[in-house]
Amino acid sequence: MPPRLQPVPGSAELTELADRVRPVALAGEQVLPVPPSLAGVLPWPGLRRGATVSVAGIGGTSLALALVSGASRTGSWVAAVGVGDLGLAAAAELGICLDRLAVIAEPPSEVWATVVASLVGAFDVVLVAPPARVGATATRRLAARQRERGTVLVVLDGHRATAGSRLDGRGSTAAHSALEVDLCLELADPDWEGLGQGHGRLEARRVVVQATGRRRAARPRRAELWLVDAGRRVAVVPGTEHDVPAAARTGGGVRPWGVPAGGGA
Amino acid sequence: MAVRSMVVWCRDWAVLAAGFGPDVPVAVLHANRVVACSPASRREGVTRGQRRREAQGRCPALEVVERDEGREARAFEAVVQVVEAFTPRVELTRPGAVTFPTRGPARYFGGDHELAEAIRVRVDEVLAPLDWAGACRVGVADGPFAAQQAALRSPGSVTVVAPGTSAAFLAPLSVAALDRPELVDVLTRLGMRTLGELAALPAADVTARFGREGQVAHRLAAGLDERPPATVAPPPDLHVDLDLDPPADRVEAVAFAARALAEDLFDRLADHGLSCTRVAVAAETERGEVLERLWRHEGVLSAGAVADRVRWQIDGWLHGSAAVRPTTGVVRLRLTPDEVVPARGRQLGFWGEETAAAERAARALARVEGLLGAEAVLVPEVRGGRGPAEQVMLVPASAVDLTATRSARSGPVPPWPGRLPPPWPAVVPAEPVPVEVIDADGRVLRVTGRALLDGVPVAVQIGAHRPLESSPLPTTDVRRIRAWAGPWPVQERWWDPHTSRRRARVQVVLDDGTAHLLCVEGGRWWLEATYD
Numbered sequence: 001m002p003p004r005l006q007p008v009p010g011s012a013e014l015t016e017l018a019d020r021v022r023p024v025a026l027a028g029e030q031v032l033p034v035p036p037s038l039a040g041v042l043p044w045p046g047l048r049r050g051a052t053v054s055v056a057g058i059g060g061t062s063l064a065l066a067l068v069s070g071a072s073r074t075g076s077w078v079a080a081v082g083v084g085d086l087g088l089a090a091a092a093e094l095g096i097c098l099d100r101l102a103v104i105a106e107p108p109s110e111v112w113a114t115v116v117a118s119l120v121g122a123f124d125v126v127l128v129a130p131p132a133r134v135g136a137t138a139t140r141r142l143a144a145r146q147r148e149r150g151t152v153l154v155v156l157d158g159h160r161a162t163a164g165s166r167l168d169g170r171g172s173t174a175a176h177s178a179l180e181v182d183l184c185l186e187l188a189d190p191d192w193e194g195l196g197q198g199h200g201r202l203e204a205r206r207v208v209v210q211a212t213g214r215r216r217a218a219r220p221r222r223a224e225l226w227l228v229d230a231g232r233r234v235a236v237v238p239g240t241e242h243d244v245p246a247a248a249r250t251g252g253g254v255r256p257w258g259v260p261a262g263g264g265a
Numbered sequence: 266m267a268v269r270s271m272v273v274w275c276r277d278w279a280v281l282a283a284g285f286g287p288d289v290p291v292a293v294l295h296a297n298r299v300v301a302c303s304p305a306s307r308r309e310g311v312t313r314g315q316r317r318r319e320a321q322g323r324c325p326a327l328e329v330v331e332r333d334e335g336r337e338a339r340a341f342e343a344v345v346q347v348v349e350a351f352t353p354r355v356e357l358t359r360p361g362a363v364t365f366p367t368r369g370p371a372r373y374f375g376g377d378h379e380l381a382e383a384i385r386v387r388v389d390e391v392l393a394p395l396d397w398a399g400a401c402r403v404g405v406a407d408g409p410f411a412a413q414q415a416a417l418r419s420p421g422s423v424t425v426v427a428p429g430t431s432a433a434f435l436a437p438l439s440v441a442a443l444d445r446p447e448l449v450d451v452l453t454r455l456g457m458r459t460l461g462e463l464a465a466l467p468a469a470d471v472t473a474r475f476g477r478e479g480q481v482a483h484r485l486a487a488g489l490d491e492r493p494p495a496t497v498a499p500p501p502d503l504h505v506d507l508d509l510d511p512p513a514d515r516v517e518a519v520a521f522a523a524r525a526l527a528e529d530l531f532d533r534l535a536d537h538g539l540s541c542t543r544v545a546v547a548a549e550t551e552r553g554e555v556l557e558r559l560w561r562h563e564g565v566l567s568a569g570a571v572a573d574r575v576r577w578q579i580d581g582w583l584h585g586s587a588a589v590r591p592t593t594g595v596v597r598l599r600l601t602p603d604e605v606v607p608a609r610g611r612q613l614g615f616w617g618e619e620t621a622a623a624e625r626a627a628r629a630l631a632r633v634e635g636l637l638g639a640e641a642v643l644v645p646e647v648r649g650g651r652g653p654a655e656q657v658m659l660v661p662a663s664a665v666d667l668t669a670t671r672s673a674r675s676g677p678v679p680p681w682p683g684r685l686p687p688p689w690p691a692v693v694p695a696e697p698v699p700v701e702v703i704d705a706d707g708r709v710l711r712v713t714g715r716a717l718l719d720g721v722p723v724a725v726q727i728g729a730h731r732p733l734e735s736s737p738l739p740t741t742d743v744r745r746i747r748a749w750a751g752p753w754p755v756q757e758r759w760w761d762p763h764t765s766r767r768r769a770r771v772q773v774v775l776d777d778g779t780a781h782l783l784c785v786e787g788g789r790w791w792l793e794a795t796y797d
Binding site for chain 2: 205
């Protein structure tokens with residue numbers, strides 16, 4: 001509409017028409033679906049296309065799988081790069097469609113960014129466990145391509161540690177890589193139910209998840225999560241979602257990775 | 266009435282194009298399935314559709330090559346040029362077969378039989394140096410489908426079905442000739458085994474029951490063309506042109522341009538609500554040399570399929586014999602939709618372009634395979650089993666057709682008595698990690714023959730087995746057990762001494778809240794998986 005156009009009779013209808021034809025989701029708000037139970041944890045209504053999400057802490061692999069299951073179930077392809085010891089039975093159980101999953105063995109660190117960049121665009125979601133050293137230039141190029149193509153990168157922080165040292169639940173190596181994270185989901189205080197002293201079996205796990213990030217995600221949110229409950233579903237424990245009070249925050253923006261949720265947490 | 270057509274078909278073209286003679290047992294594979302095999306391997310019992318293992322089992326000396334449609338098309342260019350000397354309008358459906366209407370050329374050469382014989386002799390001259398003399402079959406009938414069946418089933422090298430008798434010729438053939446596996450399956454179960462029985466049904470009833478696919482099958486069985494003759498001419502402005510500057514003398518450059526051009530063409534067709542079943546691809550060089558080919562597709566062509574065909578055609582031209590090779594680079598590329606049909610739409614997945622997404626994914630995986638090797642790119646395949654690593658196995662993506670629906674997933678899951686109770690662990694190391702489970706006195710626990718622990722586990726030592734049971738326990742890397750359950754014994758394949766396994770599994774939760782699946786086998790403890 002030219003700016004000098006005077007209001008004319010009927011302009012109210014025009015405004016209404018403009019409202020009606022405006023796209024429902026703006027480009028920056030296009031999201032991949034997530035299971036409804038996880039939507040409350042995220043700052044977006046789903047996984048924002050082009051976002052980089054990191055998942056850290058004990059239970060991170062399960063949370064990452066649950067996070068991308070919504071997209072996988074609705075037709076998106078998922079690739080996992082360098083996550084060779086992924087439990088595929090667990091992936092299927094958490095809702096990943098195995099027909100649309102590809103598992104790429106650990107690439108040498110000098111071609112890691114090239115490999116991920118060639119998957120970005122063709123796959124809607126790429127799960128990665130980045131090696132300790134990825135060149136900053138390659139990573140920047142990857143990030144630009146990823147934002148342009150709308151692929152969601154899910155970083156399994158600390159997954160690379162060997163199974164032995166993973167017993168610590170720490171071992172973040174991704175902290176050194178130059179990937180910029182939009183949202184960081186950190187898990188703490190896992191509590192298993194169902195297993196006793198020589199009887200029972202692992203049935204359900206409760207964890208505390210805290211989401212911190214940039215821009216819209218800057219205000220940390222915290223919730224208790226069943227990962228998974230006795231019915232093998234992921235669910236937020238009702239009434240436990242809340243914003244973290246300002247006093248308890250550890251500072252603005254994204255905390256360095258691998259640092260446990262600190263402050264008054 | 267169907268157009269009188271001739272099909273020139275070269276038997277086992279995929280094998281020939283791979284550079285093997287008819288006496289070598291060869292199988293050409295795509296996605297781990299045999300798609301073509303040589304006469305020698307057929308004698309050993311190799312057939313289309315077999316898995317690689319099965320084929321190699323039948324014929325241990327089998328040479329296995331991966332299918333390469335570009336290679337086949339490139340090699341086929343020599344045959345197309347021979348046929349083109351007889352008639353200008355040849356049409357390719359796939360490498361190995363050429364179709365063209367015979368009305369004009371048959372009159373000039375004195376009849377269908379004479380024309381077919383003349384072409385067969387010339388094609389055999391091309392094939393003879395490759396040891397494939399006699400591999401050429403020619404069929405003439407009303408309509409391309411009947412002509413193709415005539416070529417496929419001809420006892421000699423030339424079969425001419427007299428005008429007007431195509432329906433009678435097709436009647437005794439099996440419905441499998443329709444090459445529509447799902448429809449054929451239903452028809453066979455309904456008791457219709459021959460094309461004649463299908464053609465005898467009223468067309469309206471077949472259409473009502475089987476929809477468009479049934480309608481096409483019925484028309485083919487009755488000896489008619491696949492579609493009723495199009496009465497609407499395509500709008501004249503549908504062709505797309507592209508000038509290449511500088512001239513392209515490499516296949517890659519032309520193919521790259523063709524991709525964008527094909528997408529442009531399909532956008533235009535979509536604006537008119539049309540889709541294309543036959544496309545003419547013309548390339549012109551600086552000196553005015555022109556190569557034009559018609560490509561037909563059984564279904565409906567897509568932009569990617571057209572780009573592939575342009576690539577094959579240009580590849581065959583640029584790398585052909587010196588007599589036909591162009592002297593300069595390609596300066597112009599033109600795509601003309603030669604035969605269009607109303608776009609009835611393809612049924613895609615509910616969430617949009619599922620097929621397109623699968624194709625994109627397959628292409629990206631092929632690129633990664635190029636970077637890392639075929640064994641580094643894997644896709645899951647459900648196998649079933651009791652342990653976390655046996656439920657789902659990883660197989661190389663190159664052995665699986667990613668764009669096809671993989672129906673192996675469906676069907677009821679067998680019960681697997683004694684399998685691990687859910688939830689499944691999210692981290693399963695490829696190699697189990699050695700651990701020791703110890704009691705309050707620092708003694709390594711054992712599982713008795715009655716599947717009981719001989720003590721109460723209090724801690725797990727991770728990373729290595731103790732060399733001797735009596736050796737002292739290092740104080741580092743020992744984690745206390747908060748809760749545990751087990752052992753759950755599993756004895757698998759006890760009837761086979763080579764693959765039998767006897768194990769017992771224990772679930773533990775450690776003091777830091779991590780949960781693990783331990784297993785004891787042969788007196789040694791391993792960390793099998795982690796509930797991460």
